[in-house]
Amino acid sequence: MTSFPAERGRPRDERSSAAIIKATAELVVESGYAAMSIGAVAARASVGKDTIYRRWSGKPELVYEAVFTTTDTADLPDTGTLQGDLTALVQSLIDEFSAPQAAAALPGLLADFAATPDLRATIRSRFLKPAKERLTEVFDRAQQRGEAGADLPVDLVLDTLAGAVFFHLGIIGERPAPDLARRIAAMIARGIEAR
Amino acid sequence: MTSFPAERGRPRDERSSAAIIKATAELVVESGYAAMSIGAVAARASVGKDTIYRRWSGKPELVYEAVFTTTDTADLPDTGTLQGDLTALVQSLIDEFSAPQAAAALPGLLADFAATPDLRATIRSRFLKPAKERLTEVFDRAQQRGEAGADLPVDLVLDTLAGAVFFHLGIIGERPAPDLARRIAAMIARGIEAR
Amino acid sequence: MTSFPAERGRPRDERSSAAIIKATAELVVESGYAAMSIGAVAARASVGKDTIYRRWSGKPELVYEAVFTTTDTADLPDTGTLQGDLTALVQSLIDEFSAPQAAAALPGLLADFAATPDLRATIRSRFLKPAKERLTEVFDRAQQRGEAGADLPVDLVLDTLAGAVFFHLGIIGERPAPDLARRIAAMIARGIEAR
Amino acid sequence: MTSFPAERGRPRDERSSAAIIKATAELVVESGYAAMSIGAVAARASVGKDTIYRRWSGKPELVYEAVFTTTDTADLPDTGTLQGDLTALVQSLIDEFSAPQAAAALPGLLADFAATPDLRATIRSRFLKPAKERLTEVFDRAQQRGEAGADLPVDLVLDTLAGAVFFHLGIIGERPAPDLARRIAAMIARGIEAR
DNA sequence: CACTAACCGAGACGGTACGTCTCGTCTTCAC
DNA sequence: GTGAAGACGAGACGTACCGTCTCGGTTAGTG
Incomplete structure (x- = not known):
């Protein structure tokens, strides 16, 4: 049995993560990738910038997760050719x-x-x-x-x-x-x- | 015959343009595209920033010209297949x-x-x-x-x-x-x- | 009793303010008022320009405070005439x-x-x-x-x-x-x- | 009799000087002294900047002449006291x-x-x-x-x-x-x- | 129940780059 | 040589972001 060392301190709030992902997905469409800033995401998500940097190392990681992790990978049909x-x-x-x-x-x-x-x-x-x-x-x-x-x-x-x-x-x-x-x-x- | 209205004012100095292109080509290799700044190009070329903005509207245009205009387009051989x-x-x-x-x-x-x-x-x-x-x-x-x-x-x-x-x-x-x-x-x- | 709404966010660092005031006072003497730039004050104070603009709206306000707020207003003697x-x-x-x-x-x-x-x-x-x-x-x-x-x-x-x-x-x-x-x-x- | 060495080349155009003085006087009122630039004066007077710098050493000299040379110095009356x-x-x-x-x-x-x-x-x-x-x-x-x-x-x-x-x-x-x-x-x- | 640790929103921090403006000089052609 | 035009090197402007740090305060588990 794997035993995790008990996590200490206040656990991360999943609602913050969700709000950040949502704000990122919205802003990347509205502003474009280059013009989207971490500060704007934080403001839209009503979150401190640190709460973003605590979870993701930067804009690429954040946007990657916001945009490409929700993808559903449906199986391909076997068409016969x-x-x-x-x-x-x-x-x-x-x-x-x-x-x-x-x-x-x-x-x-x-x-x-x-x-x-x-x-x-x-x-x-x-x-x-x-x-x-x-x-x-x-x-x-x-x-x-x-x-x-x-x-x-x-x-x-x-x-x-x-x-x-x-x-x-x-x-x-x-x-x-x-x-x-x-x-x-x-x-x-x-x-x-x-x- | 096309007759150009005589250009007025001091003509642009081709040496400045050449120095800017050269500095851009160097810096884009040294720093990468994203980290390369117009100010650094100006400094390396010993040129004012305006002299760059007078000729190119921004980094994309400048880098495009610096990197993709010197290309020689040699004719392709006819290999027969x-x-x-x-x-x-x-x-x-x-x-x-x-x-x-x-x-x-x-x-x-x-x-x-x-x-x-x-x-x-x-x-x-x-x-x-x-x-x-x-x-x-x-x-x-x-x-x-x-x-x-x-x-x-x-x-x-x-x-x-x-x-x-x-x-x-x-x-x-x-x-x-x-x-x-x-x-x-x-x-x-x-x-x-x-x- | 007046109750201040608790100030939120990181408080401003008084050492930055003091360094800015000191640098301003020095530079205005060394360079003169017109030649003194906000950027030079920031550099001398080892401070970002925003840290200055966050506190003062421009050069006049900054120099006023640096030069005319330290003044001591000693009482005048009553000379009798x-x-x-x-x-x-x-x-x-x-x-x-x-x-x-x-x-x-x-x-x-x-x-x-x-x-x-x-x-x-x-x-x-x-x-x-x-x-x-x-x-x-x-x-x-x-x-x-x-x-x-x-x-x-x-x-x-x-x-x-x-x-x-x-x-x-x-x-x-x-x-x-x-x-x-x-x-x-x-x-x-x-x-x-x-x- | 003093004999001046004949002036060579094209003589300065007094209309340029007059247009510069007029533009300066207008702009100093419209923009204020600090916001008035030599370039703006040149543009308003339809004159090259050099034509201004050839006649005045800078903004102070130019504005001084534009504003304080037209003054008429009427004699003061003797009021008796x-x-x-x-x-x-x-x-x-x-x-x-x-x-x-x-x-x-x-x-x-x-x-x-x-x-x-x-x-x-x-x-x-x-x-x-x-x-x-x-x-x-x-x-x-x-x-x-x-x-x-x-x-x-x-x-x-x-x-x-x-x-x-x-x-x-x-x-x-x-x-x-x-x-x-x-x-x-x-x-x-x-x-x-x-x- | 106190203590400790990590999280939270907010916003200040030092720094860098932006694109524009003005400076005073220089360089062209036309007169 | 003067004229208008405008390019030139230099550098200041005020703003926007970066990623980090520092507050007061919250929310959990530990002793």
């Missing part, structure tokens, strides 16, 4: 990146992560982990069907899919065309199919 | 994004561009124009060879290629593997080839 | 206006006060209040002795005395002759004595 | 200091003069010379009448009169009461009369 599975996966990336909060936060947030060595090392595990698990499963199924070989480069394909969606929507700011997922998925699926 | 041509094109993207100045500047710079409506609208013409011209030429040659159809989506393929390279190198921070260009190009080339 | 009392009063004005800090600050400071409606309205209460109290007392004694009538114009006489000393020493820059107080006081005393 | 003559003289000081341009310019202008050694030395000759000549004449007449002795301290009396008026009107900002000149003059006249 690599291209169909990939289309569903790309569509889920599009949905995730197009949500107002994510759209407002992602470019600046990823830039801050990329600029900080400690944070950069965590990008794969934080932003890409669910997508990687799903892509791995899609690849497994494709290999079982014989559509693909055993040596598919998961990370590289994932970077390509995520990069394509992030760049097209997040950086360029293109609206997601209805068939965008299908077109990207078709291109990549054929590229990695066994010949 | 779509995959070969694409490999050369992706390699040029990798080289461009891996250069120390570009690597230091790109994530923050693109985030700032994406966050400013006026600037966002110019990303295609500023960052992607040379690559698009070359991709168009690659597609033309492929169509003439019968490798590809006439309806290739240039922008979408370009966003995918640039997004993949930018995300893989610029955001994730992966070092460019020697065969990276070949692997990405192979995947995309097969994806768009005529069947 | 109007002329003697006035001489003592004028001498105290001379001493006050001749002090290095006051000499360095006064012309520019009064000009800034005079140029700002809000501040102009406070000149009498800030700079002249102690002198007015003493002049009132001098007049009271003179009236009790029968040297003067009851309707002496305190403000006008005070403006004349202060103006004479300020103009002679502060503007013209004349050194105070040893008998300056006696000469001015004699002139004014005879001018207001009952005939 | 020291007090009457002094009243007329004080009234002329009041009129001079109350003019809108002078009122706007004087405190800051005198502060700048007082802060600059070169300029401080010229205050007597620039601002007080006409008044001193007139006061000397008033004293001469008083001495001829036997109202005053031969050793009257002209500079000290003048500093007192000018200081009283400048302080009362210019610094405190009091409106000139109709009998102000008479009251000041009466006080001083009795103070210096022979007993």
Whole structure:
């Protein structure tokens, strides 16, 4: 049995945490990532700045948690084909990146992560982990069907899919065309199919 | 013949502009994009801050010009195959994004561009124009060879290629593997080839 | 009984205030009023600029407090004659206006006060209040002795005395002759004595 | 006969000088002395800044000339008494200091003069010379009448009169009461009369 | 029931950067 | 050489944030 050393002192108030997350999510949409300040979050949440810094080390960590932790990772359907599975996966990336909060936060947030060595090392595990698990499963199924070989480069394909969606929507700011997922998925699926 | 109304007043000193560009390029590598300040550029260039603001409207414009205007756009060789041509094109993207100045500047710079409506609208013409011209030429040659159809989506393929390279190198921070260009190009080339 | 609502937040640090006042007093002598900058005061006091602006609204208020609040208002002796009392009063004005800090600050400071409606309205209460109290007392004694009538114009006489000393020493820059107080006081005393 | 070496080049345009003086006089009233900038004067006068600096060494010199050189020095009437003559003289000081341009310019202008050694030395000759000549004449007449002795301290009396008026009107900002000149003059006249 | 420890809101703290303004000088072309 | 125009290096302005610190006060568990 694990025995925690009893926590001393007043416990943290979960209502403060919730108010901070809510204020952050609102402000990042209203002001944009760069213009959003910790002080403004504290004021909106009726909270002291220290209460924020006690829980998060800075703006990137805070915004990451406010925007990307509520995400629900629904299982992907098995469509029976690599291209169909990939289309569903790309569509889920599009949905995730197009949500107002994510759209407002992602470019600046990823830039801050990329600029900080400690944070950069965590990008794969934080932003890409669910997508990687799903892509791995899609690849497994494709290999079982014989559509693909055993040596598919998961990370590289994932970077390509995520990069394509992030760049097209997040950086360029293109609206997601209805068939965008299908077109990207078709291109990549054929590229990695066994010949 | 166009006749310019004679410019009045003291002309801008090109040496100041050059010193500012040089100082910017140095500082963006030394400090990173976010930590680089206009005041520090002015000090390093021995120039007043106004002399910078007179020429550029802010940090994004200044860094863009300092980092991405010196680029030489060498013509791509005709390798005889779509995959070969694409490999050369992706390699040029990798080289461009891996250069120390570009690597230091790109994530923050693109985030700032994406966050400013006026600037966002110019990303295609500023960052992607040379690559698009070359991709168009690659597609033309492929169509003439019968490798590809006439309806290739240039922008979408370009966003995918640039997004993949930018995300893989610029955001994730992966070092460019020697065969990276070949692997990405192979995947995309097969994806768009005529069947 | 007055009950103050408990002050919230971290209280202001009196050591910062003292360091700012000290730095201001030094710099106004070293640089002169016009050349003294808030930034230089902050640097000398090892204090952020906000810490100054939090306490004072600008240079005039800051310099006023640094230079004219330390003044000790010693009581005037009762010399037995109007002329003697006035001489003592004028001498105290001379001493006050001749002090290095006051000499360095006064012309520019009064000009800034005079140029700002809000501040102009406070000149009498800030700079002249102690002198007015003493002049009132001098007049009271003179009236009790029968040297003067009851309707002496305190403000006008005070403006004349202060103006004479300020103009002679502060503007013209004349050194105070040893008998300056006696000469001015004699002139004014005879001018207001009952005939 | 003195022969000037022929002036070379284009002669200075008197219309520029006039436009500068006019713009200065207007702006000092509109903006106040401190807020008036040379650049604004140049713009209003449709003149280059150099054209101003070629003629005046800085703001104090320019404003002095714009505001205090147009003054007409009408002769004082001989009223037959020291007090009457002094009243007329004080009234002329009041009129001079109350003019809108002078009122706007004087405190800051005198502060700048007082802060600059070169300029401080010229205050007597620039601002007080006409008044001193007139006061000397008033004293001469008083001495001829036997109202005053031969050793009257002209500079000290003048500093007192000018200081009283400048302080009362210019610094405190009091409106000139109709009998102000008479009251000041009466006080001083009795103070210096022979007993 | 006192004591101790961590949390809380508020806001002051030293510091840095911002983008604008003014200074007095310099550099161009036109007259 | 004078003129208007305007660029130049310098540096002050007052504001906004940063992340930390310091108050009085609250809320828990421990002795």
